[in-house]
Amino acid sequence: MFKFVFLWTDITVWALAVFCLVYGAAVARSPGLATSWRRVFRDAPAMCSALVIALCMLLTLADSVHYRGRLESAAGATAGSVQYEVQAHSLLDLALSDLIDSRETSYSRPLDYVGLRMDTVSVNGRLVRMAPRLKHGGASLSDPEHQWVSDLVSRGFSGLMLGLVLAVVVALGLFALLARARRAGLVETAASVWRNEGEIPWRAALWTLVVIATLVGTTISLAGGYHVFGTDTTGNDVLYQALKSIRTAFVIGSLSTVATLPLAVVLGIMAGYFRGWIDEVIQYFYTVLSSVPNILLIAACVLMVQVFLDKHPDMFETGVERADVKLFLLCAVLGLTGWAGLCRLLRAETLKLRELDYVQAANAFGVGSSRIMVRHIFPNVAHLMLIVTVLDFSSLILYEAVLSYVGVGVDPSMNSFGGMINLARKEMSLDPVVWWSFAAAFGFMVTLVLAVNLFADGVRDAFDPRARAFRPRLAITRKPAAQK
Amino acid sequence: MFSYLVRRFLYGALILLGVNLLTFFLFFTINTPDDMARLNIGGKHITQDLIDRWKVERGYDKPLYVNDAKKGGERYTDTIFWERSVSLFELRFGRADSESAGDIGPEVARRMWVSVQLALPLFVLQVIASTAFALLLVMFRHTRLDFWGVVACVLMLSISSLFYIIVGQFLFSRLLRVAPISGYVPGWDVVKFLVLPIVLSLVSRLGTEARLYRAMFLEEIGKDYVRTARAKGLTETAVLFRHVLRNALLPIVTSAGSYLPYVFLGSLVFESFFGLPGLGAYVIDAITKQDFAVVRTMVFVGSLLYIATFVLIDVAYTWVDPRVRLG
Numbered sequence: 001m002f003k004f005v006f007l008w009t010d011i012t013v014w015a016l017a018v019f020c021l022v023y024g025a026a027v028a029r030s031p032g033l034a035t036s037w038r039r040v041f042r043d044a045p046a047m048c049s050a051l052v053i054a055l056c057m058l059l060t061l062a063d064s065v066h067y068r069g070r071l072e073s074a075a076g077a078t079a080g081s082v083q084y085e086v087q088a089h090s091l092l093d094l095a096l097s098d099l100i101d102s103r104e105t106s107y108s109r110p111l112d113y114v115g116l117r118m119d120t121v122s123v124n125g126r127l128v129r130m131a132p133r134l135k136h137g138g139a140s141l142s143d144p145e146h147q148w149v150s151d152l153v154s155r156g157f158s159g160l161m162l163g164l165v166l167a168v169v170v171a172l173g174l175f176a177l178l179a180r181a182r183r184a185g186l187v188e189t190a191a192s193v194w195r196n197e198g199e200i201p202w203r204a205a206l207w208t209l210v211v212i213a214t215l216v217g218t219t220i221s222l223a224g225g226y227h228v229f230g231t232d233t234t235g236n237d238v239l240y241q242a243l244k245s246i247r248t249a250f251v252i253g254s255l256s257t258v259a260t261l262p263l264a265v266v267l268g269i270m271a272g273y274f275r276g277w278i279d280e281v282i283q284y285f286y287t288v289l290s291s292v293p294n295i296l297l298i299a300a301c302v303l304m305v306q307v308f309l310d311k312h313p314d315m316f317e318t319g320v321e322r323a324d325v326k327l328f329l330l331c332a333v334l335g336l337t338g339w340a341g342l343c344r345l346l347r348a349e350t351l352k353l354r355e356l357d358y359v360q361a362a363n364a365f366g367v368g369s370s371r372i373m374v375r376h377i378f379p380n381v382a383h384l385m386l387i388v389t390v391l392d393f394s395s396l397i398l399y400e401a402v403l404s405y406v407g408v409g410v411d412p413s414m415n416s417f418g419g420m421i422n423l424a425r426k427e428m429s430l431d432p433v434v435w436w437s438f439a440a441a442f443g444f445m446v447t448l449v450l451a452v453n454l455f456a457d458g459v460r461d462a463f464d465p466r467a468r469a470f471r472p473r474l475a476i477t478r479k480p481a482a483q484k
Numbered sequence: 485m486f487s488y489l490v491r492r493f494l495y496g497a498l499i500l501l502g503v504n505l506l507t508f509f510l511f512f513t514i515n516t517p518d519d520m521a522r523l524n525i526g527g528k529h530i531t532q533d534l535i536d537r538w539k540v541e542r543g544y545d546k547p548l549y550v551n552d553a554k555k556g557g558e559r560y561t562d563t564i565f566w567e568r569s570v571s572l573f574e575l576r577f578g579r580a581d582s583e584s585a586g587d588i589g590p591e592v593a594r595r596m597w598v599s600v601q602l603a604l605p606l607f608v609l610q611v612i613a614s615t616a617f618a619l620l621l622v623m624f625r626h627t628r629l630d631f632w633g634v635v636a637c638v639l640m641l642s643i644s645s646l647f648y649i650i651v652g653q654f655l656f657s658r659l660l661r662v663a664p665i666s667g668y669v670p671g672w673d674v675v676k677f678l679v680l681p682i683v684l685s686l687v688s689r690l691g692t693e694a695r696l697y698r699a700m701f702l703e704e705i706g707k708d709y710v711r712t713a714r715a716k717g718l719t720e721t722a723v724l725f726r727h728v729l730r731n732a733l734l735p736i737v738t739s740a741g742s743y744l745p746y747v748f749l750g751s752l753v754f755e756s757f758f759g760l761p762g763l764g765a766y767v768i769d770a771i772t773k774q775d776f777a778v779v780r781t782m783v784f785v786g787s788l789l790y791i792a793t794f795v796l797i798d799v800a801y802t803w804v805d806p807r808v809r810l811g
Contacts (some may be wrong), residue, residue: 288502293749293786299771300510300779307515307523307774394642401644406752407771421646425757428654442647450642457638469706470699472625472634 005066005088007321008328009251013064016254017057036383039462044201046458048208049451055212056246056448063092063247066320088320092247096240099223102136104235110436111226113138113148137226155221163217167210174202230436232423238437242444244415249448252331252400252410253393259335260392264342265385269373271343272350282343290340295406301333302408323411330403330410334396342388349381383463390459394452397445417445485802489795496791503787504569511780512564517544520776524581542581542777543567572784580770581777588781592763599750599762601674606682607747610693611740613686615729618697622705623724634698640691648688649681649757656680666759681758685751693739700735704728733804741797745789749782 027033041047068084093100107116114131121132133144141147179189196203219239222228229238271282289297309315309326316322353359354377362372397417403409404418412419424438461468511520521538522530539545544564547553551562560566571578577588621633657665663680704710705728713723750764759765763782770778801808 284498284502288499288506291499291787291790292503292506292783293745293790295752296749296767296779296783296786299767300507300783303771303774303776303779304510304514307519310523311515311519398644401646402753405646405756406768417644418646421644421650425646425650428650429658433654438650442643445644446639446642446647449644450639453638453642470702472621472631 002067002069003084005068005318005321007064007066007088007324009255009324009331010064010066012255012258012328013060013251016258017061036462038199040455040458041200043458043461044204045454047201047205049454049458051205051208051212052447052451053455056250056451059092059243060247060250062095063090063244065091068318086318088318092243096243098136099227099237099240102227102237104134104136104227104231105132106231106235107233107434108134108137108227108231108235110228110230110238111137111152111222112230113141113144113226116432116434134227134231137231140225151225152222155225156218159218159221160214161217162221163214164210166217167206167213170209170213171206174206178202229440230434232437233427233434238420238440241415241420241437242440245417245420245441246444246448248327248410248414248416249397249400249445251327252334253396253452255328255331256334256338256396257389257392259332260339260342261335261385261389263336264339264346265378265381267339268343268346269350269377269381272347273354273369273373273377275351279347282347286340286343289337294337295402297337298333298403299406299408301337302330302403305329305333319413323414326411327414330408334399338392342385345384345388346381349384350377353377353380387456387460387463390452390456394449394456397449397452401445417441489799492795492798496795499791500573500784500787503784504572507780507783508565508568511776512548516548517564520544520581523774542579568780572781577781578777581775582773588778591766592781592785595750595761595763595766596748598668598760599748599755599764602678602681602755602760602762603747603750605678606685607740607743609682609686610689610743611736614690614693614697615736617690617694618701619724619729621694621698622701622728623720625702625705634695637691637695637698640687641695642691643688645685645688645753648684649754652680652684653757666757668760677758677760681754681760685754696739697732697736700732700739701728704732707731734801737800737804738797741793741800744793744796745786748789749786 027037041050066088067090068088071083071085104115108114109116112134114133114137117131118129119132120127120129122128123130133139138144138148138151141151175186175190175193178193179186182189184192192198193202193206219228223239227237227239229242232238232241267282267285271279305326309322316325359372359376362376367375400409400416401418401421404416405422409418410416420437420441424434424441427434427437461471517539518535521535521544525534525538536545546562546564546567549560549563549565551559554562575589577592579587580591617633621630624630624633653665656663657680664677667677668674669677701724709731710723710727713727714720718726748763750760750762752764752768754760755762755764756768766778767782769775770782
């Protein structure tokens with residue numbers, strides 16, 4: 001009925017997800033890593049943001065399965081030949097197909113039932129200037145002026161209830177699991193979570209869950225009858241754009257940081273371990289790279305990528321594929337231009353490590369250089385890699401917006417926060433002000449970046465003991481777990 | 485010190501050579517001058533004649549690295565690579581690629597002045613504001629002020645600078661009408677155009693900087709000399725301002741110094757949002773017009789400034805901390 005389209009970023013996103021699972025399994029087996037990660041989740045902000053990130057990750061994964069539906073074979077087509085749709089869609093598109101199909105003609109306010117602009121409509125044979133009714137927003141209302149508020153309230157309320165029920169179900173499931181693990185009664189466990197006892201801040205996590213569930217529930221319920229965040233200039237639903245932008249942000253954040261790793265790790269460890277001329281050459285390389293102002297280097301590389309893509313227009317079957325290759329190459333460019341910082345850090349750390357006894361011992365036993373680097377140095381600098389990766393993640397999401405504004409970001413046809421902000425710039429100067437695209441981009445982006453930042457801080461504090469001293473602490477901190 | 489500076493400058497020249505090779509590879513090898521010509525001329529009917537003329541006008545009508553038609557040294561000197569590299573090192577930037585734009589050199593000099601007008605006050609105020617805020621947090625460490633201050637920092641650094649600009653322009657220029665939305669005039673009147681971008685840029689970077697400086701101060705506060713100073717009976721203010729601030733100056737100089745190239749290069753986003761004709765806006769124009777000569781020049785100028793900055797930072801170390809000896 002359809003054929004899958006394997007986009008470059010899809011494959012890498014899924015590969016990353018699989019890697020995360022494998023890594024998770026490895027963490028569970030290794031006591032040292034498990035302790036550090038447990039320390040991450042002991043931090044309430046990190047725990048709560050992990051939930052937000054997980055939700056975004058689910059959206060990203062759903063948006064990373066692309067397919068092209070099969071067309072009804074046209075008359076005259078030779079039998080056996082199969083035609084597919086011109087556009088590739090993702091699973092997320094399928095789930096949100098209501099929002100895609102409900103395209104209006106132009107701007108409309110959030111949750112409104114009429115468009116923003118006045119239009120000349122004929123009512124009973126007379127031409128009247130009025131704001132036209134929307135196709136989707138409040139379409140079910142027969143007498144919108146009176147029904148609108150009550151419809152909003154009832155939809156909102158049912159969504160709220162749906163979310164709460166969902167949250168309660170998940171909470172009960174969590175209590176049951178915890179009760180089994182602790183070998184305690186269900187009620188007892190729930191009470192202990194409520195009193196915020198124990199190592200992991202389950203209470204904060206549950207509150208986050210309740211907030212997320214009610215927000216999602218309400219939004220889903222309202223989106224059934226309205227454009228929750230309004231529509232943009234061509235009538236597209238803003239909520240849909242914001243949800244699609246999450247994938248772009250996630251792909252840029254994750255792929256770019258991952259792309260820095262091979263060069264940074266291999267060269268950094270080599271420079272630190274071998275020293276001498278190898279070190280000099282590698283230092284020269286990264287000094288050259290880092291001495292070009294970052295944004296100029298990226299702009300130069302992306303311009304070249306654009307020329308290359310313009311030269312080969314026939315390489316891609318669909319617009320989505322083309323935009324995707326551009327995104328993939330943008331991540332590669334960000335990775336290839338951004339490895340200098342991590343490389344410098346790893347080199348310095350390796351210089352320290354190679355003098356330590358265990359490396360010297362391995363050397364004395366006649367272990368080869370490459371084996372020492374892989375078995376003895378790498379595991380001991382891996383935490384730096386992790387910290388830098390998560391710290392860079394959020395700045396790259398922010399960077400994407402700037403790059404898109406400058407004109408070297410993602411393809412204009414691809415939804416991204418940068419693109420939304422770019423359009424919002426003009427919309428904010430219209431009269432009446434079109435603020436909802438901007439507000440939606442702001443809300444989603446800040447939530448995502450804040451979550452990633454808080455999570456990154458948690459990871460850094462857990463893996464780098466020195467950083468813990470800089471945590472702001474109140475004189476009276478949270479009561480420690482009840483001591484028995 | 486002198487021999488150190490000479491060595492640094494020689495290494496800097498070596499780095500610049502590398503940058504030049506890198507940019508040349510990027511701009512001429514990945515895509516040939518023919519591709520650039522085709523893109524730059526645009527339109528559907530591009531004849532080889534047009535391309536050749538475009539190349540001759542800009543001096544791109546030579547082989548890239550090796551000219552087999554010539555003999556001796558000219559085999560290597562009569563090439564695009566040689567000519568472009570030499571002219572860059574002599575700071576002759578030549579003409580821009582696009583049809584209407586003129587010579588790059590005078591344009592860069594003129595626009596750099598505009599960028600400096602925006603970025604120099606910003607640079608100074610940024611260091612002062614971030615240090616002051618961080619000191620405030622450190623002074624009240626382990627209190628609610630510190631806690632919520634850091635929370636505010638994290639929140640502020642999670643917001644894209646574009647949001648600050650758009651909201652700021654909307655609020656102050658459109659609703660309150662206290663500052664013009666954008667524009668530029670030569671002379672002292674420019675101040676009224678600069679206030680808003682400076683304030684917004686200040687706020688947009690305050691979160692990142694203040695949090696970083698706070699960590700630096702806290703690192704110093706844990707050291708023995710601070711304990712000694714307290715044991716002598718100095719007040720907390722004296723300890724902070726006379727001892728901690730001075731010693732934390734070294735990392736602050738490094739961190740603030742890395743912004744120094746941008747004092748001359750300007751900010752791409754802020755200049756284009758506020759209509760200031762600086763170097764940042766120049767780069768954006770070049771990118772939208774796909775003017776490769778300008779982008780290439782700016783990459784070179786950028787790294788030149790960057791290398792100069794790092795020599796300056798090293799010199800500043802000796803001034804901030806007399807224990808540091810360059811040698």
